[in-house]
Amino acid sequence: MNAESNATPPAANVAPSDFIRDIVAQDLAAGRHPEGIVTRFPPEPNGYLHIGHAKSICLNFGIALENGGRCHLRMDDTNPAKEDIEYVESITADVKWLISGWADSVLGLKPKGAKPAAEGGDFRIRPVPGAENTSSAAELEPFFASDYLEQLYAYAERLIEKGKAYVCDLSPKETDEYRGAPDKPGKNSPFRDRSVAENLDLFRRMRAGEFPDGARTLRAKIDMAAPNVWLRDPLLYRIRHIDHHHAGSGWCVYPLYDYAHCLSDYLEGVTHSVCTLEFEVHRPLYEWLLGALDLPRVLPRQYEFAKLHLAYTIVSKRKLLQLVNEKVVSGWDDPRMPTLAGIRRRGVPASALRRFVTGVGVTKFDSLTELAVYENAVREELNASAHRRFGVLRPLKIILVNLAPDEVVECSAGNLPSDPAAGSRTLALTREVYIESEDFAEVPPPKYFRLKPGGEVRLKYAGIIKCEEIVKDASGAIAEIRCTFDRDTRTGQPGADRKVKGTIHWVSASLAVEAEVRLYDRLFTVPEPGDAEDFLKVLNPNSLEILTAKLEPCLSGATPGQSFQFERLGYFTPDAKDSAAGRPVFNRTITLKDTWAK
RNA sequence: UGCCCGAUGGUGUAAUGGUAGCACAGCAGAUUCUGACUCUGCUUGUUAAGGUUCGAGUCCUUAUCGGGCAGCCA
Numbered sequence: 278m279n280a281e282s283n284a285t286p287p288a289a290n291v292a293p294s295d296f297i298r299d300i301v302a303q304d305l306a307a308g309r310h311p312e313g314i315v316t317r318f319p320p321e322p323n324g325y326l327h328i329g330h331a332k333s334i335c336l337n338f339g340i341a342l343e344n345g346g347r348c349h350l351r352m353d354d355t356n357p358a359k360e361d362i363e364y365v366e367s368i369t370a371d372v373k374w375l376i377s378g379w380a381d382s383v384l385g386l387k388p389k390g391a392k393p394a395a396e397g398g399d400f401r402i403r404p405v406p407g408a409e410n411t412s413s414a415a416e417l418e419p420f421f422a423s424d425y426l427e428q429l430y431a432y433a434e435r436l437i438e439k440g441k442a443y444v445c446d447l448s449p450k451e452t453d454e455y456r457g458a459p460d461k462p463g464k465n466s467p468f469r470d471r472s473v474a475e476n477l478d479l480f481r482r483m484r485a486g487e488f489p490d491g492a493r494t495l496r497a498k499i500d501m502a503a504p505n506v507w508l509r510d511p512l513l514y515r516i517r518h519i520d521h522h523h524a525g526s527g528w529c530v531y532p533l534y535d536y537a538h539c540l541s542d543y544l545e546g547v548t549h550s551v552c553t554l555e556f557e558v559h560r561p562l563y564e565w566l567l568g569a570l571d572l573p574r575v576l577p578r579q580y581e582f583a584k585l586h587l588a589y590t591i592v593s594k595r596k597l598l599q600l601v602n603e604k605v606v607s608g609w610d611d612p613r614m615p616t617l618a619g620i621r622r623r624g625v626p627a628s629a630l631r632r633f634v635t636g637v638g639v640t641k642f643d644s645l646t647e648l649a650v651y652e653n654a655v656r657e658e659l660n661a662s663a664h665r666r667f668g669v670l671r672p673l674k675i676i677l678v679n680l681a682p683d684e685v686v687e688c689s690a691g692n693l694p695s696d697p698a699a700g701s702r703t704l705a706l707t708r709e710v711y712i713e714s715e716d717f718a719e720v721p722p723p724k725y726f727r728l729k730p731g732g733e734v735r736l737k738y739a740g741i742i743k744c745e746e747i748v749k750d751a752s753g754a755i756a757e758i759r760c761t762f763d764r765d766t767r768t769g770q771p772g773a774d775r776k777v778k779g780t781i782h783w784v785s786a787s788l789a790v791e792a793e794v795r796l797y798d799r800l801f802t803v804p805e806p807g808d809a810e811d812f813l814k815v816l817n818p819n820s821l822e823i824l825t826a827k828l829e830p831c832l833s834g835a836t837p838g839q840s841f842q843f844e845r846l847g848y849f850t851p852d853a854k855d856s857a858a859g860r861p862v863f864n865r866t867i868t869l870k871d872t873w874a875k
Numbered sequence: 876u877g878c879c880c881g882a883u884g885g886u887g888u889a890a891u892g893g894u895a896g897c898a899c900a901g902c903a904g905a906u907u908c909u910g911a912c913u914c915u916g917c918u919u920g921u922u923a924a925g926g927u928u929c930g931a932g933u934c935c936u937u938a939u940c941g942g943g944c945a946g947c948c949a
Contacts, residue, residue, distance in 0.1 A: 299891080321949050356948060449947055459945055460877035494947060504878040506945045515947040534949050558879055558944045581880085583942090588886090636898070638888045640881090643942050647886050650899050660912060695912080726910065737908050768908070780908045844909045873910040 292343060295639035297580050301340055301549055309575065310548045314346030315385070317420075317547050318372065319353040319538070322364035322522075324594040325609045325616045326371045332585040332634040334372060337551055338380040339635070347404055349385035349545050351420035355537045357521040365523070367609075369419055371617040375627050385545075386417040393428050393544050399573050400428040402544055422541045423524040429532050429540055430484065432570055433495060433513060437476045441569045442513060443469055444479040445496045452494070455501070456509050462502035463509045469498060483516055486529045490516050495530075499565060507562045511535055539563045540570075542577040550577045553584040554641060585637065586645045588804040590615045596812055605816060606800075610854075612864050613800045613820050623797065624840050624850030624866030629658035648799065655867050659840055659848045664692040664699065667737075667782045668828040668843040668863075670794060672711035674757040674786060677742065679764075680708040688738040688768060702831055706739045706762075709786035711827045713845075716781045717758060719747060726779035728758070734779040737844065741766040741777055782844045789827035793862045794849070796822040826863070835861045845869065 304310055316337040320326060326334075341348035350372055354360050376384060385404030393400040402424070405417055436442035445468045447455060457463030471479070480495055482488065495514035503509055513536040520526045542550045550563075560579050567576045591597065592615055600606045600614070609616050612623035620630060633654035637646050667690075680686070686706035693699035712728070721729040728734040733743045739762075746759040765772035798820045806812045828843075835841065837853035847868035851861035 294889085319949090323949080353949065359948070452947075453945080456945060458877085461945095462877090463945090491947065506878080509945085512947055517947085531947095533947070538949085554880075555943055556949090560879095583881090636887080640888075642881060642888090644887060647899070650887065653899060656911090665909080694909090724910095735908055739908095773908080777908090779910085782909075842909085842911085845911070846909090847911095869909075869911045871910075 293339065293635050293638070295582075296641075297336070297549070297551060297582060297639055298340060298343070300580060301344060304548070305344060312546065314341060314344040314549065315349065315545065315547045316341050316346065316549050316551060317349040317351050317385075317542065317545065319349075319351040319422075319541070320368050321353045321356070321360065322368055323356075323359040323361070324364060325597070325618055326368055327592045327597070327617065328587060328590070328615045328620065328630070328634075329585045329592045330371075331375060331617065331630050332637070332639075333551070333553070334375055335631050335634045336582070336639055338376050338383060340549065340551075341383040342380045346548075347383050347385040348380070349404060349420050349547065351422060351541065351545070352523070353534070353538065353541070354421055354423045354521070354523055355532050355534065357423075357519050357524075357531065358517065360522055362522050365419070367618065371621075374621055375617060375630060377627055379628070379631060385420070387420055389416040389418045392424050397573060400425075400431075400544055401546065401574075403546070420541075420545060421523050422537050423521055425537070425541055425544055426524055426528055426532075428544060429537060430530075432540055433532075433536075434477065434480065435570060436497070436513075437480060437495075438473055439569065440473060440498065442476070442495055442497050443471050444476050444483065445469070445494050445510075445512075446492070447494075449491060452512070456506065457501070459506055463506075465501050466496070466510065469510070480514075483514070484528075484530050486518065488516055490518055492516060497536075497562075497566065497569070499562075505558055505561055507535070507559055508565070511562060535559055535562050536566060539566050539577070539579075543567060543572060543574070546574070547577040548575070550579045552579060552581055554581045554643070557581045581641065582639045583641055583643050585634065586643070587615070587651060588645055588648045589799040589801050589806065590648075591801070591806050591812060593807060596807070599813070600800075603813070605813070612795070612852075613797050622853055622864065624848060624864055625655050626658050626662075626840065629655045632658060645805065652867055656848075656870065659842065659866065661695075662693075663840040663842040663848055665690070665694065665844050666829055666832055666841045667704065667784050668792075668794070668826050668832065668846065668849070669711045669713055669782070669784050669789070670796075670824050670826045670843075670846060671714040672786075672827045673714040673717055673755065675710050675712055675742070675783070676757055676759045677706075677708050677710065677762040678745065678759050679761050680706075682708050684708060686739065686762075686767070690738045702829075704738055704829060705785050705788055706736065706783075707785040707787050710736070710783045711786050711789060712736075712781055712783045716779075717744070717755075719755070727781055728760075728779070733763075733777045734781055735766070735777050736762075736783045737780050738768050739783070740764065740768060740770075740773065741775065782846075784827050784829050786827070788830050790830055790833045791825055792828050792832065792860070793855075794824045794826040794865065795852070795863065796824065796865045798822075828863075833859050833861065835863075837861075840866065842869075 318337045338348045393402040494512045496510045499508045501509045514530045518529045563579045610618035688704040691701045716727040741763045742760040748757045750756040803815045809815045835851045837851045840850045848866040849863040855862040
């Protein structure tokens, strides 16, 4: 690769643009946000982040980065029954990994334990500026919606005082019946017209723990006949006598998403609250709640985009969990999983994932992205950076009959042929070497460039060999191939120019290290496994193949986080869990493109 | 069928009333000590019908198709 093509490709160079970024630019131009742009990534800590979240993360952090703003990482943790600190930790790690080296400086975190403070008769919580993230002595943590329980409660009382919320005694079943249907208006709750004083008293007693779960709710007083069902007096608070993984044991009333989300955005000073399309119908409620409270600061605005759908993959939390529970995969971070943890373990660089999700764009069209787009992004990234190595997956022994048993021919091989600055290593050609079984054919198909009876092939970086004799074992299987090595064609020698059609990789049999290598393929056999009657019935039975490979010696020192291209085979990375010092287990991240196989 | 949203080559996306472009995929060729990379060329598109306009992928109307919404989940 020359210097020019080594440069960052246009796709990663050009500032992305989309309808949301356009809105941000317009708002900025209109002077709407003198304090700067603030976005947020607000997962609920009830599962692992997956490739779909990567799109949202790159959008939110990207907008902040491009506009000198900030992006808060916030746990949307208002349903303690489903959440766990395990997820808080995995989410935080995954986000940091994905933005590392790109948007770290705009990651909004806050001092551990910080809560909103009173500010101008209102509440507000501010992040520690990104630049101070690393230098600050104070311990930082993400934002948590559950840190706002006290302020949210205060806002709820204000809503009651304004006559815009009421305590409702309807049972869950009754509430459902009163709501009507999309094409049928609902009807007013019999508790809708309680006095402010009674509502206040009841709500305070709800908080005090006087009523059991499900006995009462706090509801917004909007319009039970609204065409948008989310405006039919939506529930704001429910009673749950349960401790919270982050907030502790002080609460038995917890706010619902619609109420907590808009106000959390407001408390943090979020300017642009970006979410996926299914929340489109919630937007009027988002705006109603913020409007109903007559808040003094600029209000956040919600915008929606289409979530990522990638062919041959599933992201449903329930289904992913099923794969884990039924041991289809080894865990949430199995390299075949679409989780960020799995993708990372597979060896995909964060930069490749970013390149991919940025490339698919941001629209309101519900699309299905081909896997090839993802694979291309991974290859682009790895091709430019992964050092080249030789590894033989399915060894076939070659005896170079004209080499002495103890003879060593030293061969210099560039780490990154496109970039001499990346250095080189020395390969030792010995009398016995392994080549890929696929690289020999006793009965070659048409246009076969590799080794065949009587044929020649170049051992890359070494020289040309000629197949002289096939040695078979008692069962008739090929045991080894006896070849002659043409010393005149040694790389670097004048005779090296002699043309042979094929060039193959190889390793010295005596010097090679053995390593377990795991080859992965897509988990499903159909482009939309989520639409299958039973997604477990469209599993790819060959999604994992485990081999014992022969690798060039220096690979024994490989460590997780490194990526290598095993020439002609693909990109590999040491497995972060199962590798031992000096004895790595390799995961194949992705194959090289193979136009011959087709 | 109540409300909301969407529709540009095979796929994804750009064009903000003025030359339909880019990427991926595909095909053909060049190059190659990786059948990779790189390079060159090619194929393929504005859902439909009306309207506004000098001019419409873009604005309006209707139709068609697709998606979302009726948790005390987020």
